[in-house]
Every structure is written in structure tokens, then in C-alpha cells.
Amino acid sequence: xxxxxxxxxxxxxxxxxxxTRLKWMSMGALGLAALFLVVFFGDMLxxxxxAFQQAQIQVQVDYNERAAELPLAAVQExxxxxxxRGYLRLIPGRMEDNPELLGTTRKEWVxxxxxxxxxxxxxxxxxxxxxxxxxxxxxxxxxxxxxxNSGFFTRGDSKMAELAGIASAAMGTLMTLLVTLAVxxxxxxxxxxxxxxxxxxxxxxxLIEININNLAAIPSILFGLLGLAIFINVFGVPxxxxxxxxxxxxxxxxxxxxxxxRTALRSVPDSIRHAAFGVGCSRWQVVRDHxxxxxxxxxxTGSIIGLAQAMGETAPLIIVGMVAFIxxxxxxxxxxxxxxxxxxxxxxxxxxxxxxxxTSGGILVLLAVLISLNATAVVLRKTFERRW
Amino acid sequence: xxxxxxxxxxxxxxxxxxxxxxxxxRYKAVRVRASGTAMHxxxxxxxxxxxxxxxxxxxxxxxxxxxxxxxxxxxxxxPYLLAASLGVGGVGLFAGLRRVRxxxxxxxxxxxxxxxxLAGAALISIFTTFGILISIVGEAIRFFQMQSFWDFITGTTxxxxxxxxxxxxxxxxxxSAAQFGSIPLFAGTFMITAIAMLVAIPVxxxxxxxxxxxxxxxxxxxxxxxxxxxxxxxxxxYGFFAAISVAPILVDVAGLFGLDASFNNxxxxxxxxxxxxxxxxxxxxxxxxxxxxxxMRQGSLALGLTRGETIRDVVLPAALPGIISAxxxxxxxxxxxxxxxxxxxxxxxxxxxxxxxDMTTVTVRIVASxxxxxxxxxxxxxxxxxxxxxxxxxxxxxxxxxxxxxRRFREKYRINNL
Numbered sequence: 001x002x003x004x005x006x007x008x009x010x011x012x013x014x015x016x017x018x019x020t021r022l023k024w025m026s027m028g029a030l031g032l033a034a035l036f037l038v039v040f041f042g043d044m045l046x047x048x049x050x051a052f053q054q055a056q057i058q059v060q061v062d063y064n065e066r067a068a069e070l071p072l073a074a075v076q077e078x079x080x081x082x083x084x085r086g087y088l089r090l091i092p093g094r095m096e097d098n099p100e101l102l103g104t105t106r107k108e109w110v111x112x113x114x115x116x117x118x119x120x121x122x123x124x125x126x127x128x129x130x131x132x133x134x135x136x137x138x139x140x141x142x143x144x145x146x147x148x149n150s151g152f153f154t155r156g157d158s159k160m161a162e163l164a165g166i167a168s169a170a171m172g173t174l175m176t177l178l179v180t181l182a183v184x185x186x187x188x189x190x191x192x193x194x195x196x197x198x199x200x201x202x203x204x205x206x207l208i209e210i211n212i213n214n215l216a217a218i219p220s221i222l223f224g225l226l227g228l229a230i231f232i233n234v235f236g237v238p239x240x241x242x243x244x245x246x247x248x249x250x251x252x253x254x255x256x257x258x259x260x261x262r263t264a265l266r267s268v269p270d271s272i273r274h275a276a277f278g279v280g281c282s283r284w285q286v287v288r289d290h291x292x293x294x295x296x297x298x299x300x301t302g303s304i305i306g307l308a309q310a311m312g313e314t315a316p317l318i319i320v321g322m323v324a325f326i327x328x329x330x331x332x333x334x335x336x337x338x339x340x341x342x343x344x345x346x347x348x349x350x351x352x353x354x355x356x357x358x359t360s361g362g363i364l365v366l367l368a369v370l371i372s373l374n375a376t377a378v379v380l381r382k383t384f385e386r387r388w
Numbered sequence: 389x390x391x392x393x394x395x396x397x398x399x400x401x402x403x404x405x406x407x408x409x410x411x412x413x414r415y416k417a418v419r420v421r422a423s424g425t426a427m428h429x430x431x432x433x434x435x436x437x438x439x440x441x442x443x444x445x446x447x448x449x450x451x452x453x454x455x456x457x458x459x460x461x462x463x464x465x466x467p468y469l470l471a472a473s474l475g476v477g478g479v480g481l482f483a484g485l486r487r488v489r490x491x492x493x494x495x496x497x498x499x500x501x502x503x504x505x506l507a508g509a510a511l512i513s514i515f516t517t518f519g520i521l522i523s524i525v526g527e528a529i530r531f532f533q534m535q536s537f538w539d540f541i542t543g544t545t546x547x548x549x550x551x552x553x554x555x556x557x558x559x560x561x562x563x564s565a566a567q568f569g570s571i572p573l574f575a576g577t578f579m580i581t582a583i584a585m586l587v588a589i590p591v592x593x594x595x596x597x598x599x600x601x602x603x604x605x606x607x608x609x610x611x612x613x614x615x616x617x618x619x620x621x622x623x624x625x626y627g628f629f630a631a632i633s634v635a636p637i638l639v640d641v642a643g644l645f646g647l648d649a650s651f652n653n654x655x656x657x658x659x660x661x662x663x664x665x666x667x668x669x670x671x672x673x674x675x676x677x678x679x680x681x682x683x684m685r686q687g688s689l690a691l692g693l694t695r696g697e698t699i700r701d702v703v704l705p706a707a708l709p710g711i712i713s714a715x716x717x718x719x720x721x722x723x724x725x726x727x728x729x730x731x732x733x734x735x736x737x738x739x740x741x742x743x744x745x746d747m748t749t750v751t752v753r754i755v756a757s758x759x760x761x762x763x764x765x766x767x768x769x770x771x772x773x774x775x776x777x778x779x780x781x782x783x784x785x786x787x788x789x790x791x792x793x794x795r796r797f798r799e800k801y802r803i804n805n806l
Contacts (some may be wrong), residue, residue, distance in 0.1 A: 222724070311622075
């Protein structure tokens with residue numbers, strides 16, 4: 001039974017339509033991923049941007065003797081519940097430091113309670129009706145407004161949402177990453193140099209290679225178990241400290257740096273090595289003076305990407321105890337500290353609405369740092385990349 | 389004297405010793421060479437050798453002593469230890485200077501030390517793996533001495549509640565004995581992993597097909613980084629997004645259909661995890677599809693197959709080992725993922741097939757049992773290591789199978805850069 005040309009060309013059209021359908025479907029999949037990114041960033045921005053603003057109200061502060069004992073008495077009764085208790089608590093101390101304040105009455109802009117803050121941002125929660133009316137009146141008089149929240153960047157964690165900031169977590173992240181870099185970078189580069197330039201092709205080398213690829217794929221939480229059982233329980237490194245967190249993250253970052261460095265070393269052409277050997281360099285001199293400098297941009301790029309990965313990591317740090325309430329910046333590498341992702345995790349567990357905003361604000365800061373780190377890596381690669 | 393100052397003094401003295409070694413070694417070598425004798429190495433190399441023979445033994449003695457104190461519990465007073473290591477450094481200084489002779493290969497000696505250091509660094513990754521293995525297996529064995537292995541593998545109730553009473557020697561007070569049946573946890577892990585894979589495999593694979601087969605070069609260079617961003621977002625952020633934004637929407641949507649969903653349902657973390665994993669699948673699949681030789685496409689098109697048929701019947705079957713390998717890698721990533729499930733999934737071990745109910749996972753329980761205020765030796769804390777051991781074994785075998793698959797693909801098409 002033969003088919004007519006019409007039937008054949010109809011069949012052909014059907015088959016080509018299938019191709020088109022596949023094309024659109026696959027394009028849709030990519031679009032879905034992009035759409036998610038847009039929704040995700042939009043959602044985070046919408047939730048997090050208000051965190052960079054904080055309500056302040058102008059109130060009369062009476063610096064009298066009663067206020068030194070009972071700070072609440074320093075402000076009038078109608079605005080008393082609207083002022084941040086964290087601010088009021090500081091009044092007696094300030095009066096001790098500046099005795100000339102005693103007996104004066106000043107109009108001051110003070111930090112408002114987080115309920116006022118949320119009210120001004122349009123979330124009508126937490127304020128009683130009478131208080132809301134007071135806030136409305138203050139706002140109409142220009143005595144209540146949203147200002148840039150500098151405290152978010154200069155203060156540590158607090159149980160009071162209006163006082164909570166990321167300073168201690170940011171410092172903790174910096175210290176932890178310093179430890180990570182100091183440990184992972186030299187060891188990673190040395191391992192890669194050994195494997196690429198020195199190692200004989202034997203069983204041990206193969207074992208090391210398989211092992212490194214494996215380490216890269218081990219769930220991060222298991223590194224936390226290692227940190228807990230070996231670093232803390234055996235070696236006695238202080239729990240919750242940037243030291244133990246940094247060491248744990250270093251072991252996680254090691255495979256990333258090794259793999260990136262090996263790629264960079266491999267991209268240096270052999271002719272360079274041959275030339276250096278030809279003029280009588282030893283193997284180590286070839287590597288030190290010629291191969292490593294040429295591979296350096298690639299090594300830096302890989303290390304930055306590895307560090308960015310370590311910076312966003314939370315699970316192993318929870319296991320080694322870096323999720324704690326840390327109101328102050330840690331003074332040394334062996335003191336309890338927390339890191340940005342862990343701070344985000346802690347805040348995410350707080351039930352108050354104001355903390356949702358704080359959490360998203362912290363996330364925005366973290367994402368901004370991560371994106372700039374990765375962008376630096378890309379720029380570095382683009383600037384120094386050499387095609388041989 | 390406080391330890392910190394003592395340590396600073398030690399480092400300072402060692403630095404001075406090293407400087408002396410460098411200058412003296414160099415001076416001696418320069419003088420020998422000035423006298424007209426041919427030497428095997430440069431003065432600098434002799435100098436560095438002297439430094440090494442001074443600092444190396446000193447640091448080694450200090451480190452050995454430190455390890456002996458930490459690991460074996462030996463009681464060595466810190467001042468004595470540091471003094472001893474400085475003494476060894478002084479001896480090393482003299483030994484090193486004595487060897488600054490024309491017939492000594494200082495460069496070779498230096499380089500063999502460098503070689504040793506590099507090899508030592510390479511061994512650290514092996515130590516890490518063994519460290520993970522030893523720490524997890526050791527504590528897991530302690531757990532299985534307290535609880536039966538069989539109950540752990542086959543039990544369907546996870547109720548560690550009473551274990552802290554047992555650890556405190558007050559077992560009778562607990563209303564019921566602690567039970568460590570891990571099946572509900574693994575059921576939860578597999579459920580959430582399955583949801584994640586249902587999202588990630590189709591989307592990731594289709595995205596890879598588009599990028600490898602259809603997309604113009606400009607779209608390709610744009611789309612790759614966009615997908616990489618997905619992999620770069622910290623998991624704690626995904627967890628927050630799943631718990632705060634996705635879960636309430638799912639509850640509302642389920643309500644529209646008259647279904648009762650928990651706010652800690654398994655669907656929200658599963659979906660978000662699936663999105664997180666898309667780049668793992670798409671980038672490896674993209675590489676694999678690109679690596680399929682063009683001659684196969686040309687042959688297929690020459691036979692009259694359309695592009696779609698070429699992709700479906702020729703390219704994808706050829707790339708299948710690589711795609712499976714990508715999927716397995718992604719699966720092991722999903723099973724070990726912690727933060728998303730800690731924040732968005734439930735805490736209640738729940739054996740159910742309904743993804744709208746709350747259920748918990750292995751990683752959630754590991755975190756929960758290690759962040760409680762329990763003493764370390766309690767069965768609940770140790771159970772984290774038993775769960776970790778199972779997680780380690782499962783992810784390791786997934787990774788190994790994945791490596792074998794990709795190697796098979798590579799050998800079949802003789803591709804070197806995968």
C-alpha cells in the first residue's frame with residue numbers, strides 16, 4: 001500500500017511540528033528557571049528592603065532623678081509603649097556619663113518599638129487601637145518617620161527586633177572565612193601542584209584523586225559531624241568558635257580549590273615547562289617561577305568561588321554550635337561567634353513579624369556579598385585569562 | 389606567663405634563629421665560593437637549607453608535643469616543650485651550617501623537602517575522608533551498643549524522647565522506652581528527594597537540551613550563568629523562601645481543592661529543593677549532550693530524521709549514561725541537603741505517602757538531636773551519627789555509581805574533558 005504525496009508531506013509536517021514542540025518545551029524549561037529567579041528575587045526584595053528603614057519618633061525626654069531609677073519615667077505616658085525599651089534602658093547610663101543632662105528636658109528622635117515600625121510600614125499588627133491613634137497623630141505632626149536603619153549594620157543580635165543587627169554575624173563570617181582561607185588555600189594549592197606536577201602515576205595518586213572527587217560530593221552536614229567528633233571532642237577546639245567553624249569549612253572548600261587549581265595548572269601549556277627545563281631549571285623551579293604565576297588568576301578565581309560557597313554554608317556550622325544568640329562581636333578566634341547564614345537561620349525561627357523583615361534583610365546582604373564575590377571572580381577570569 | 393605571650397616569645401625566638409641561620413649559611417657559602425671552590429648550589433640555596441634545618445626540627449618537636457598533649461593526654465608543661473623545641477632548633481642550626489660545604493647538594497635537599505611537603509598536603513584530603521569515616525563510625529558503634537541495629541533499620545517508630553532519662557540513670561521514670569526506628573525518617577527523605585527529582589530532572593534535562601541543541605550562542609552564554617546563580621544561592625535562603633513564601637501558597641492552593649495541607653508539608657521543601665538542583669542536572673547534561681559526537685547527528689539527519697527525532701532517538705540514548713550520572717549526583721545532593729528541610733519540613737517523624745502532611749528527614753533529625761541540650765553520650769545524640777553513617781553510605785554509593793556511569797560514557801566516545 002503506497003501513500004500519496006499529500007499524506008507523506010502531512011506526515012512530514014507532523015514530524016516537524018514535534019520538533020518545534022520540543023524546542024518550545026525546552027525553552028519553557030529554561031524560562032521556568034529564569035521565572036523562578038525573578039519571583040525569588042522580587043519576593044526577597046519586597047520582604048527585605050523595608051529592613052533597611054527603621055521608625056523613629058520624636059519624644060520629650062525628661063532627664064530627672066526618677067528616670068535614673070525607672071527609665072520608663074523619662075518619657076510621657078502616651079508615647080511610653082511606643083519607644084523601644086532597648087533605648088530606654090540606656091537612659092540611666094547616659095545620665096551617669098553626662099551629669100549635666102540631669103534636670104533637663106529635651107526633644108529627641110528616638111528608636112521606636114518594632115510594633116510602631118511595622119505600623120508605619122503598613123502592617124497593622126501588634127499595636128492597640130489607642131496606641132495606633134497616637135502613632136497617627138505623631139506621624140501627622142511629622143514626629144514619627146522612617147529613617148535609614150544604620151543600626152542594622154552596626155548592632156549585634158537582639159531579642160528586640162528594632163535593635164537586632166547583623167554586625168556580630170558579619171564579623172563572625174569574616175573571621176571564619178579568614179580561618180578557612182588560611183587553611184584551605186595553601187593546602188589546596190599544594191595538593192593540586194603535587195597531583196599535577198610531581199605525583200607519579202601510581203595507586204596512591206589514583207586513590208587521592210578519587211578521594212578528592214568524592215569529598216566534593218559528600219553532604220555538607222557530614223563535615224559538621226567530623227568537626228564535632230574530631231575537632232571539638234578530640235582536639236578540644238572551643239565549640240561555636242570561628243576557629244572550629246573555619247576549620248570545618250576549610251575541609252569542605254579544599255576539594256573546590258584543588259579542582260580549580262588543577263584545571264588552572266593544566267591550562268598552562270607544556271611548551272612553557274619544556275622551555276624552563278631546557279634552560280636547566282629543576283622541577284620545583286619550573287613550577288615556582290613559571291607554571292604557578294601563569295596559573296595564578298585561575299587559582300584565585302577558583303578560591304573565590306570556593307570561599308563564596310563556604311560563606312553560604314550553614315548546616316555544618318549548626319552542628320559545631322555556631323548557631324547561638326551572639327549579641328556582641330567576638331573578640332578572638334576562640335570565642336563564640338555566629339555567621340550570617342546562621343543569623344538568618346536564627347531569625348527565621350523567631351515568631352514576630354518584624355523578624356521576617358530582618359531575616360529577608362540579612363538575606364539581601366548575604367546575596368549582595370555573594371553576588372559581588374562571584375562577579376569579582378568572573379571579572380578576574382575575564383581580565384587575566386590567557387588563551388594559549 | 390600566659391600561654392599567648394609564651395607562644396609569641398617562642399615564635400620570635402624561632403624567627404631570630406631562622407634569620408641567624410640564613411645569614412650565617414649565606415655568609416659561609418659566599419666565602420667558600422669566593423675562595424674559588426666550585427659549589428653544587430647557590431649561596432641562597434645553602435642559606436635556605438640552613439633555615440630549614442633550624443626551623444623544621446623545632447616546629448616538628450613542638451607539633452609532636454602538642455599532639456601528644458591533646459591526643460594522648462600527656463602532661464608536658466608548655467614552657468618545657470617550647471624550650472625543648474628551641475633547643476632542637478639550635479642543634480639544627482649548627483648541623484645545618486656544618487653541611488654548607490661545596491660537595492653538598494643543597495638544592496636537591498631543599499627540593500626533596502618541598503616534594504615531601506606537597507605530598508603531605510595531598511594526603512590531608514585522604515585524612516579528611518578517614519576522619520569523617522572514623523568519627524561517624526566510631527560514634528555510630530557506640531549508638532548500636534545501646535540500641536539494637538535491627539530495630540534501627542526496621543523500626544517504624546522514632547521516639548527518642550525518653551533517652552535522656554536513660555542517660556541520666558533514671559530510665560524507670562520515662563513513660564515508655566526510647567525507640568529508634570529509622571524507617572519514617574528515610575521515608576521522609578525519599579519522599580522529599582523524589583519530589584525534588586520530579587521537578588529537577590524534566591526541567592534540568594529540557595533546559596540542557598535547549599542550550600545544547602537549539603539555543604543561539606548568545607542565549608547560551610546568557611543562560612548558563614543564570615542557571616549557575618540558582619546553584620549559588622545559599623541553602624538557608626532557599627529554606628526561608630520555602631517556609632515563608634512557598635508553603636503558605638501551597639496550603640492555600642490545597643485548600644481550594646478541599647485538601648488539608650500542613651504548613652510544614654513535604655511538598656514545599658521538595659519543590660524548592662528541585663529548583664535548587666536544576667543546575668546540577670542541566671550543566672552536566674549540557675556537557676554530556678555537547679560531547680556526543682557530531683557525526684552521529686549528521687548520520688541521523690542524513691537518514692531523514694527531523695531534529696526532534698535526532699535528539700530523541702540518537703543524541704539522548706547516546707548521552708544516557710551521562711544523564712543518569714547527573715541525576716544520581718543530584719539525588720545524592722538532595723538527600724544530603726539540610727537547611728531547606730530543617731526550615732521548611734516538619735519535625736514529626738511521620739510514615740505517610742501524602743506529601744501534604746508534615747514529615748521529617750534524616751538530616752533534620754541529625755540537626756535536631758545535636759542542637760538539643762543533651763549530653764554527648766546520650767543515645768539521642770549518638771543516633772545522629774548512626775543516621776549520618778547511613779547517609780554517608782548511601783550518598784557515597786550514589787556518587788560511585790555516578791562516576792562509573794560517566795567513565796563508561798567517556799570511554800565509549802573517547803572524550804577527555806568530562
